[in-house]
Amino acid sequence: MKPVKVGVLGLGTVGGGTVNVLKRNAEEISRRAGREILVTRASARNLDQQRICDTTGIELTTDSFEIINDPEIDIILELIGGDSYAKDLVFKAIENGKHVVTANKALIALHGNEVFTRASEKGVMVAFEAAVAGGIPIIKAIREGLSGNQIEWLAGIINGTGNFILTEMRDKDRDFDDVLAEAQALGYAEADPTFDVEGIDAGHKLTILASIAFGIPLQFEKVFTEGITKITRSDVEYAEQLGYRIKHLGIARKTTKGIELRVHPTLIPERRLIANVDGVMNAVLVKGDAVGPSLYYGAGAGAEPTASAVVADVIDVVRALTSDPENRVPHLAFQANAMSDIPVLPAEQVETAYYLHLTAQDKPGVLAEITRILADHQISIEAMIQKEPINDETSVPVIMLTQKTLEKEMNAAISEIENLQPITGQVTRIRVETLG
Numbered sequence: 393m394k395p396v397k398v399g400v401l402g403l404g405t406v407g408g409g410t411v412n413v414l415k416r417n418a419e420e421i422s423r424r425a426g427r428e429i430l431v432t433r434a435s436a437r438n439l440d441q442q443r444i445c446d447t448t449g450i451e452l453t454t455d456s457f458e459i460i461n462d463p464e465i466d467i468i469l470e471l472i473g474g475d476s477y478a479k480d481l482v483f484k485a486i487e488n489g490k491h492v493v494t495a496n497k498a499l500i501a502l503h504g505n506e507v508f509t510r511a512s513e514k515g516v517m518v519a520f521e522a523a524v525a526g527g528i529p530i531i532k533a534i535r536e537g538l539s540g541n542q543i544e545w546l547a548g549i550i551n552g553t554g555n556f557i558l559t560e561m562r563d564k565d566r567d568f569d570d571v572l573a574e575a576q577a578l579g580y581a582e583a584d585p586t587f588d589v590e591g592i593d594a595g596h597k598l599t600i601l602a603s604i605a606f607g608i609p610l611q612f613e614k615v616f617t618e619g620i621t622k623i624t625r626s627d628v629e630y631a632e633q634l635g636y637r638i639k640h641l642g643i644a645r646k647t648t649k650g651i652e653l654r655v656h657p658t659l660i661p662e663r664r665l666i667a668n669v670d671g672v673m674n675a676v677l678v679k680g681d682a683v684g685p686s687l688y689y690g691a692g693a694g695a696e697p698t699a700s701a702v703v704a705d706v707i708d709v710v711r712a713l714t715s716d717p718e719n720r721v722p723h724l725a726f727q728a729n730a731m732s733d734i735p736v737l738p739a740e741q742v743e744t745a746y747y748l749h750l751t752a753q754d755k756p757g758v759l760a761e762i763t764r765i766l767a768d769h770q771i772s773i774e775a776m777i778q779k780e781p782i783n784d785e786t787s788v789p790v791i792m793l794t795q796k797t798l799e800k801e802m803n804a805a806i807s808e809i810e811n812l813q814p815i816t817g818q819v820t821r822i823r824v825e826t827l828g
Contacts, residue, residue, distance in 0.1 A: 395428035396710050399459035400450075401481060402471035403436040406495050406522070408445035409695030410469060410702045415446060421703065425710040433459045444695060460485045467709055469702060470494040475502050486510045486518070491713075493705040495522035495698055501596035501612040504603075508723040515717040519705035524597040525550055525674045527697030528690040529704065534678060535604050535725040541680030543605040545645035547658075547827055550597045552672035552692045553581045553588035554620055554640040558657075559670040562628045562637065568621060580672055590619035591640065591655035598642035601676070602653055606646055606734070607726035611653070614736040618656035627749055627820060630791045631659050634775060636747075637667040638822065650735040652742050659747050659824040666827065677827060685827075740800035745774065745824035748792040748806075753814035754781050759790070765808045766794070769801040787816050793824065 398414070400407050414421065414431055422428045434447065435456040456472070459465055460481060468485040472478050475498040482499065485492050486507070494500070500507065500520050511518045521531045525548070534543065549555050553575055560571040572589065575581040587593040595615040603610050620640050631638050636659040645652040660667045665687055669675040674692025679685045691697035712720050722728065752758045759778070766773065777791040794802075806819045 393427050395430045396425075396466045396713070397430055397432045397464050398467045398469060398706065399462065399465040400431055400434040400469045400471060401456045401459065402473070403434055403443055403445065403447070404471070405444070405695045406698045406702065407434070407436075407469070407471040408443050409699035410471065411445035411447070411450070413696060413699040413703050414706070417703075421707060425707045427710055429706060429710060433462060433465060435459055456481050457484065460488060460490065465490060466713070467491045467493060467706060469706070470496060470499075471702070472496070473498070475499045479503050482507060482518070483510065486514050486516055489514055489516060491516045491709045492518045493522075493702055493709065494518065494520050495702055496520070497523040497593070497596040497600065501599040501610055504600070504610040504724075508728075511723065512717070512728060517709050517712065517720060518723060519709055520600070521705045522698050522701035524600050525676060525688070526690070526692040526694060527700040528674055528676065528688050528692065529701065530601070530676050530688050531604060532704075533686075533688055534601065536721060538678065538680050538683060538686075539725065541682045543646070544679045544681060545643070546601055546605055546676060546678045547641050547643045547666065547825065548594075548598070548601065548676035549639055549666065549669050549674055550601075550642050550676065550692065551588055551591075551594045551640060552674055553585065554591075554594070555669065555674070556580055556672045557589070558620060558623070558628070558638055558640060561623070561625060562632070563670075565625055565629075567625060568623060589621055591617035594640065594642045594655045598644055598653060598655055601642070602644035602651060604725040605644060605678070606651055607724070607730065607732045608651060608734060608736070609731055610724075611736055614653055616654040616656070616739040616742075620657050622820065623657055623822075624820075626789065627747075627822065630749065630777065631747065631822075632662070633777065634659075634747075634791070634793060635662055636660060636824070637662050639667065639669075641825070643825065646734075647737070649741065650737040653736050654739065654742065657822050659822055660827055664827055740798070740803065742799045743796050744799070745796050746794045746802055747822040747824055748794065749820035750790050750809065751787050751816040752790050753786055753816070754788045755814065758812075758814045761812060761814075762790070762809055765805050769797070769805040771795070771797045771801060771805055
């Protein structure tokens with residue numbers, strides 16, 4: 393059979409890594425796919441830039457649409473990123489009847505419903521394993537490996553930058569701003585780190601995971617996101633004293649009321665395997681009704697880990713080139729006419745336990761007033777730590793763990809507590825998940 397010709401859009405970190413893997417492992421890949429796979433064309437903004445890959449034998453251009461309009465190209469690899477120009481490229485590729493492989497989580501999270509509708513109409517595939525958790529094959533695991541299960545919930549460390557920052561804060565007793573600056577110097581965080589530290593990047597990925605786990609449309613706008621910028625060294629230390637670790641988790645859970653979609657700092661018991669995932673590594677814990685909990689761990693970013701997922705998608709596409717479109721694995725795991733309209737819950741309807749950290753004047757009656765407010769909102773206290781005043785100060789830190797309660801009740805209670813005259817500053821609130 394004639395070789396399958398691939399066009400690569402973008403020769404940055406992921407694009408360069410993908411070209412390297414396709415070339416280095418060409419013989420093994422051909423054995424797996426059943427046909428030779430050749431990168432014949434690639435686009436880049438600057439053709440003279442030094443690259444991490446060997447482009448010998450690859451025709452280069454600055455115009456990605458040249459590749460998309462080339463009738464010889466069978467598969468387009470969209471490795472540019474972003475959700476505007478990349479969207480135009482993908483839509484045009486689909487219109488031209490070409491299969492697409494992408495690592496673009498923003499594109500899938502924000503425009504995936506339309507992308508997959510167009511792809512189905514044209515009978516082409518859009519593969520996106522590399523869009524979530526880099527080299528971890530989590531999409532395939534949920535979509536295919538766990539397809540016999542009802543997925544009950546999943547929780548993931550799906551942003552390596554945030555995990556690196558929290559790990560350094562815990563292990564080396566460092567402040568957030570200090571570690572963020574190092575993460576930027578090491579290339580883990582962008583000059584503008586907002587997407588990473590505020591949970592937007594993880595929100596894109598959680599949107600995709602929830603869709604394939606529960607058979608719901610992609611709905612990024614309904615994901616609750618909270619960042620890690622307000623986490624302090626003290627919070628990390630107190631969590632450890634209580635037997636917990638703080639991780640920036642993406643959590644999707646199916647309840648009788650609807651779907652929870654949330655990204656936020658989370659206390660999890662230190663004995664859990666996922667609590668011990670450190671540095672820039674990623675991990676996703678999935679609970680299925682038949683299999684129970686299963687953990688998927690590995691590199692969430694980087695040239696070749698991400699390329700591993702891209703190339704695996706290319707092989708899947710090649711294997712299915714001659715198959716009837718109706719018999720292919722659905723893009724979002726469920727048949728298009730069987731997607732669920734189960735609602736996504738607003739954050740205030742989510743029920744979870746909480747860690748509270750507040751600063752109160754050291755005088756009689758203050759704790760009684762705080763516990764009264766919590767009781768008025770049906771919030772029970774699980775554990776409490778009250779520290780001694782430091783350097784003869786009149787205020788002391790108070791740390792509480794609560795039992796499960798509705799978010800709206802906790803919001804109201806915190807508002808009342810912060811308005812108490814003996815309370816200094818804002819109350820720090822971190823949600824608690826046992827992941828049992």
